[in-house]
Amino acid sequence: MKKTVLIVLVLLIQNVFAKGNLTETQKLAATAKVWGFLKYYHPNVAVGKINWDNQLFDILPQVEKAQSKEEFSAVIEKWITSLGEIQTINIPQDTKKIYFSKNLNLEWIGNKDLFAKSLSSKLKFIEENRFQGKQFYVGLQLTDPNVVPLEFINEVKYPDFKWTDKNLRLLTLFRYWNYIEYFFPYKYQMDEKWDVVLSEILPRFIAPESELDFHLTMRELSVKLDDTHASIGTVKMFERFGDKFIPVDVKIIDDKAIVTALKNDSLAKISDIKIGDVITKVNGKTVSDIIKGNKKYVEGSNESAVLRNFYWLIFNGNTETVEIEFIREGKTSVKNIYRYLYKNLKISYPDNEKSKNLENNIGYINMGEIGKEDVPVVMEQFKNAKAIIFDLRNNSQGTNYAVSEYLNPEPKEFVKFIDNDLSFPGRFVWREEIEKSGKTNPDYYKGKVILLVNEVTQSHGEYTAMCLQAAPHVTVIGSQTAGADGGVCRLEIIKGFRTQFTSYGIFYPNKKETQRIGIVPDIVIKPTIKGIQDGKDEPLDRAILFVNTGK
Structure with a gap:
């Protein structure tokens, strides 16, 4: 009996201790949000007076040392104070404008598990007295219909970027996450909440398995937008996906890839690929299994768009040939077909009637x-x-x-x-x-x-x-x-x-x-x-x- 009571007491103490300490993921997720919020809301930051990347690099070691909510909040409060005084202002509401606020969510400011009350109050004060001038890091033009209105400006690109630098990995994530958090119009339509995505993906930025893993994680991040326009691409990703294409177009129907057109008649003839061929396997894997195992890498607003965009992942590779199983005239066969660099496909576009x-x-x-x-x-x-x-x-x-x-x-x-x-x-x-x-x-x-x-x-x-x-x-x-x-x-x-x-x-x-x-x-x-x-x-x-x- 005494042993049972002791075990229960130990578990209770451990639970209380665990609640009092923040994990690295919790601290960094909160830091990402605060850093992005201050970047666009704090009058002395949004105007471009402060090197905001360096501020992140300076604060990260202090965030790492903080253990409890109180210690973490003290670090962030001191940081905010160092940015200078904020004047109380009156922001008039433009009654002529109709606002769309489905994407606006600053409830995290009041998170009692992460922030001391005094820190939440500081953040709320900044929201209420936010910057009202010309933003330094983001611009918007509505005069030229031929130019996309939104642009991100004055960002250092770090030409000597090295993936092994944890600070630069986190900067990459923090920048992108906040671009979407504040400026993507369809954030509210995503399948997974964006702040949940941040917490889930952060451990892979903290300690990626390899350089390629870091690059692939960035691609997964963009796919989370559920937007057919959205993507992140790097040269490094060719190691995973390959840079050679087959010389035909395909359409996914019933978990099979059907050849619908020839990119180059001569190259297709070399591999004896014909319109109507039904490809069921690629390198021994069914098309269905390839799709199921790789959806995290393929962008699309809906299932139709995702399947449309899957062609390259199913068939691309780094080798000269790829093995396919296919059905033609009711007969199933297996053979190798050639792949080519895109520039060598020499695509012959059909002369379609207007x-x-x-x-x-x-x-x-x-x-x-x-x-x-x-x-x-x-x-x-x-x-x-x-x-x-x-x-x-x-x-x-x-x-x-x-x-x-x-x-x-x-x-x-x-x-x-x-x-x-x-x-x-x-x-x-x-x-x-x-x-x-x-x-x-x-x-x-x-x-x-x-x-x-x-x-x-x-x-x-x-x-x-x-x-x-x-x-x-x-x-x-x-x-x-x-x-x-x-x-x-x-x-x-x-x-x-x-x-x-x-x-x-x-x-x-x-x-x-x-x-x-x-x-x-x-x-x-x-x-x-x-x-x-x-x-x-x-x-x-x-x-x-x-x-x-x-x-």
């Missing part, structure tokens, strides 16, 4: 091929057609506004935007300007309008679909699109680590999201293995059927 007349007076326009100069010609060509099919499965060439002028009787709003509010990082604001498609045109096209979409329809392709959807008599046919609308912010986080992600939010006029969801088809139709083997374009066939039957 437009054509289909049976029963139906017009077809390939939006991936026509330019603005072609729009008047093709719209005149099909002005008396009973239907026009606009194919967005190869995206579009910036012709959406020109085309919409022929489809609408009058201008119509088709989109709403949210932009970063740099006066309150993490908050966004609905753009005041109203974007419309079409023009006043009593002689507008009055036949059926069909939009063909699939997982390749992305970004401007999805924006084009939204623009054309605003017209009367529009039906969307196909499958889920990539779910990544909006301009792409591209930057180098630190030397050698290039990244990108969607930088502003795009919604329908009723504020319904397109991110992750994509453009939802009215009629869902996907290519099948048999259809590809038979040379059919099943979505196009379905569109023709709809025009002719109304269903």
